[in-house]
Amino acid sequence: MRMNHRIIVAMSGASGAILAAKTIDALMDEGVHVSAIASGPFRMVWNQEMRESFGEMIEKWSEYPNFEMYSPGDITAPIASGSYPVDGMIIVPSSMSTIASIRNGITDNLIKRAADVCLKEDRKLVIVPRETPLNAIHLENMGYLARLGVTILPADPAFYLGIKTIEESAEITAQRGLLSLDIISELPERIRYSK
Secondary structure, rough: OOOOOEEEEEEEEOOOHHHHHHHHHHHHHOOOEEEEEEEEEHHHHHHHHHOOHHHHHHHHHOOOOOOEEEEOOOOOHHHHHOOOOOOOEEEEEHHHHHHHHOOOOOOOOOOOHHHHHHHHHOOOEEEOOHHHHOOHHHHHHHHHHHHHHOOOOOOOOOOHOOOOOOHHHHHHHHHHHHOOOOOOOOOOOHHOOOO
């Protein structure tokens, strides 16, 4: 377990609320301190895609002693400062608008500011994009960020593992996110490919 480590989990306005839920749950299972941010559009998406309301989920997560939630408008939050120690950040899911803003240094909300801080402090930044098909602008923006060292982690189903549910696919994406953030050193055996 990675006790006393802190990861920012940002959720922007794209489809794939289950990806965020599985990621936060997986980080909590590893004993990681989670600093979460959710945009207004993401909350709307959550309420369309998930059985529990976002408010109910925040209440459940808040029972975990190392969970804190910030408003996207709170640019005075500690995670907006490079002097505040975090190990990295994952944006899951990420809209193309958020990716474009990060690429261009636009920091008009806490999600974008925290990502900008990770870049300037040379911390891990993982982005789980949610869009299809991708146009040339999307690809150029993600390529630019990848060249800066950002991990671009599409929520691509691991068909070779014989997955049967969306939940299984989302869990695999979450575990890959933890691996990219160096929270785990290898994927759990149950989701590793072996012949």
